[in-house]
Amino acid sequence: MSGPTTVTCPNCGTKNRVAPRAEGIPRCAVCHHALPWIVDSDAASFDGDVAASIPVLVDFWAPWCGPCKMVSPAVERLAAEFAGRLKVVKLDVDTAPDVAGRFAVQGIPLLVLLRDGQELDRRVGAQPEAALRQWLEPQLGPPVPETPEAPAQA
Numbered sequence: 001m002s003g004p005t006t007v008t009c010p011n012c013g014t015k016n017r018v019a020p021r022a023e024g025i026p027r028c029a030v031c032h033h034a035l036p037w038i039v040d041s042d043a044a045s046f047d048g049d050v051a052a053s054i055p056v057l058v059d060f061w062a063p064w065c066g067p068c069k070m071v072s073p074a075v076e077r078l079a080a081e082f083a084g085r086l087k088v089v090k091l092d093v094d095t096a097p098d099v100a101g102r103f104a105v106q107g108i109p110l111l112v113l114l115r116d117g118q119e120l121d122r123r124v125g126a127q128p129e130a131a132l133r134q135w136l137e138p139q140l141g142p143p144v145p146e147t148p149e150a151p152a153q154a
Contacts, residue, residue: 007035010080020045023053025084034084038076041089043096050114052087055140059090060100060110067126068109074129075111078136085140113139 004019007026011033018026018035026035041049050056059075061068072090079088093100093108103112103119113120113136120139123132 009033020049036079036083037087038079039089041091043099046099049089054085054087056087056089056114058112060093060105060108062092062094062108065108070126071109082140
């Protein structure tokens with residue numbers, strides 16, 4: 001898996017280190033608000049990075065791709081909007097051609113939605129943020145509570 005990333009909490013502004021892991025969702029260390037979960041992956045870490053207990057949106061892109069640069073900010077905003085309900089894994093297809101081949105990437109940007117490692121759906125090409133939201137929302141679980149529930153007292 002790739003190393004930890006630093007994510008600023010959209011609720012309180014605290015910087016948090018988010019380690020890649022398969023279970024749970026990242027939360028702010030101070031206010032416990034769900035954090036956007038965006039991972040920059042590579043060929044070596046990809047299989048571990050897409051393991052998650054929530055749906056994973058894989059963004060196949062390349063640095064030379066103009067439409068990829070248009071879609072990326074929308075994907076990042078959706079990761080923040082769906083914090084706790086969606087993990088985003090970004091993969092540069094030029095540095096990971098074997099992974100791109102496994103997913104039969106023929107055009108980019110390509111967004112592939114996975115759940116439990118299985119592909120649910122895909123979208124090829126630059127699409128407006130509203131269209132991506134409409135595509136993703138039915139596939140995600142219910143919104144995550146602002147703070148985790150307190151354990152039951154015995």
